[in-house]
Amino acid sequence: MIIDGHSLAFRAFYALPVDSFQTQTGQHTNAIHGFIAMLINLLGNERPDALAVAFDISRHSFRTEEYPEYKGTRGETPPEFKGQVPLLQEALHAMGIRTLEKENYEADDILATLATRGAEAGYRVLVVSGDRDTIQLVDDRITLLYPSKQGVSELTRYDAEKVMERYGIRPEQYPEIAALVGETSDNLPGIPRVGEKTAVKWIKQFGSLEEILRRQDEIGGKVGESLRENAHLAERNRRLNRLVRDVELDVELDDLKRGEIDMAAVQQVFAKLEFRTLLQRVGKLAGAEVPVGGAAPAAELVPEKPEAKLLLDEELGDWLAKADRPAVRIIEAGDGFEVGVATPEASVLIHWQPGGRDYALFEQWLASDAPKVFFDAKQQIGAARRAGAAIGGIAGDLLLASWLLRPSTAEKSIAEAVFRFLGEQVPEGDPNQLVPDESSVSDAAALAWYVVRAHASAVERFQSRTIEIYRDIELPLVPVLAALEERGVQIDLPLLEAHDAELTTRVGELQQQAFDAIGREVNLSSPKQLQEVLFEQLDMPKTRKTKSGYTTDAAALAELQVKSPHPFLGALLAHRDANKLRQMVETLIKAVREDGRIHTTFVQTGASTGRLASTDPNLQNIPVRSEEGRRIREGFIHAPEFETLMTADYSQIEMRIMAHLSGDEGLIQAFNEGEDLHRFVGARIFGVPPEEVTNEMRSKVKAMSYGLAYGLSAFGLSKQLGISSAEAKQLMVDYFERFGGVRDYLRSVVDQAKRDTFTETIFGRRRPFPDLASPNRILRENAERAALNSPIQGSAADIIKRAMIAVERRVREAGLASRMLLQIHDELMFEVAEGEWDALEAIVREEMAGAAELSVPLEVQVGHGANWNAAAH
DNA sequence: CAATGAACGTA
């Protein structure tokens, strides 16, 4: 393992707040702290046999000789950083780690040299660096660990395959790309107009930078011109970004073998730096006994924080048995697990070895119904599962509690929630940064202590029935969602791949058609370029304005097709369609795991109304409207050991909720008579018998009914139906004349929301609307429409959540092997086991229909089939 | 590189 000391220390410096890491003498230590914390993780996870850390000596190197402006744009090194480097090196030496530097070279060159030598000597080499130039080192023996953009303390592993996946090129080609594109941070300008895409395209086309430059005349357009004018830049960049692989170093690989950790020396250096928890962790690495709470006290601790006890076995079991609603925090640290359990008064820290005898009582307690509090319990269930353990007794979840209080934004971290509810700063780094801060890795006990207190404070702020939503819906839903995520849904990969291939061909053909229609090639995905084609080259009438020009969306293009027909428009629309589907299919294909299934993540705090959201991938927006789109659903199948898929969806749940909430007798009657809703409403509005309602009348009524729940205006209705606004207005007047209760209800929702500044669902879920009082009309009216919709959408969310909890429980109690897989807002999907259809259908129908007592029945439609599409009818 | 906007898929 070879580490780029400067680049990582610098990242650590910016990742951790300077002020929180200072010794009593005023020495800053945040970079050192972050670096060591990360190093400990690396040592634990990767267990290298040999290790070196390379540093730059100065800015001066052979590169600045050729090009004095090299890295010239970088500002002064912050003084708070400078003094930390020698101390870091001292700490590394105490830990038995060699540091290297070389006059006239950069740390990168040392990395390149050692990596090359290591690989030649038969090592598998890990290069740890935040400098992209090191990508060129990757090969089948050398892997790069690069700090990821947002990953919490995560390093991304770049092997040759990953580089190919990310950049579409082989690692050794990366510097050629970089030479063309340039590198701002090194003050190396590239060829203007050439970005990553173009560079990769050329490399693929010509094979190498040399070849591109040799055949530069073959490249047309402005980019080609630019390349010819600036070819010298690319050549220079390539000279400068080539890492030197044979720097003379006065070490042999054998000298880098990891030595003993000299705990006495470490203790001395760390005492000077006032690192307490890090000392613990280094002690663990070294196998030394270091007393918890020894060494110097950290300066910024909250005074009353209890000292964490280290307990095992019966002692631990006793402690847990007596703890009253403690918080639990499980942290996955590489291959190990750290657990903190805390009440406001006391805490324990557990170096959990799953399955070990000393931890049996803990694992038993964790799985039991004994009440426990978490932050993001669903994530913690996943962590426990990876340790082979289960979590029961979820009695609180700080993340959910905080979201219920303010559903527009959920706190993303414990630190944010603690600050909000306790006003205390958790000493921890920015979770978006590279460095795993000490509090999140070694101080599970402290985190648990923060969680338990912040949770109590959050729950105290619950008003009215929020506690019911929390206790009866959101908390019991957590294990259900965790189960859904773990189960995943089976995918017919060959089918999707065939579909992808077909779509790819079609996209290509349509693109060509579009190009032929205008006599040139443009990026059909670029609205900007499309505007050029449509409004300048083809001189079509201007469409609706956007912030940056004129819209090219599907509706506008369809309108243009009428006003100013052109073959380009049809090809473009068809291309968009096919390209979008292809993109979706490819995303799904990539999401299929080893087990042949896609495991989405349900974000319980995803929507302000109470709905779930689905990500990575989103399985709640799989196409259904077009025939071609539905073919994607054919790729969602059941596992071979199951008999069929079941889908069960609420029919018109939002309209039913509207009927219930408004108490409108006409609407209630419509549902109670069980006939076609839109036909019934149409008959009333148009004053004809139901059987004389034409399809056109029905679709107008349908659009209006749904639109009303969203705050649709006469203007919007006229736009959508393509009728005059007078006609739209009349339609609405007629509607409200027959269904006055709906109008009164919609009015009352907004009125009440203005008085209360919040809305409420049938079950008492609240959503605040501060903007209802805004003097800004746009903001206020947006808030009014959202407020109108919120009790309706939110109540529907409550209902299906209640149904999910009940169904999951009943299926378990009945001992069925069938299982729930997905929720798509008003629909549930199940995998049905052999011979269980009838039993499952009964449970599903009963629990879905019975999830709420409304003044109209809740109707459930159930379908089955070998795939999602077939199961839909 | 991160943020934003446009476009479009779902309920």
Place this chain on the structure above:
DNA sequence: CGTACGTTCATTGC
């Protein structure tokens, strides 16, 4: 000038 989402791509700004 209809609510609630997530993803992708291109573009822009730092």
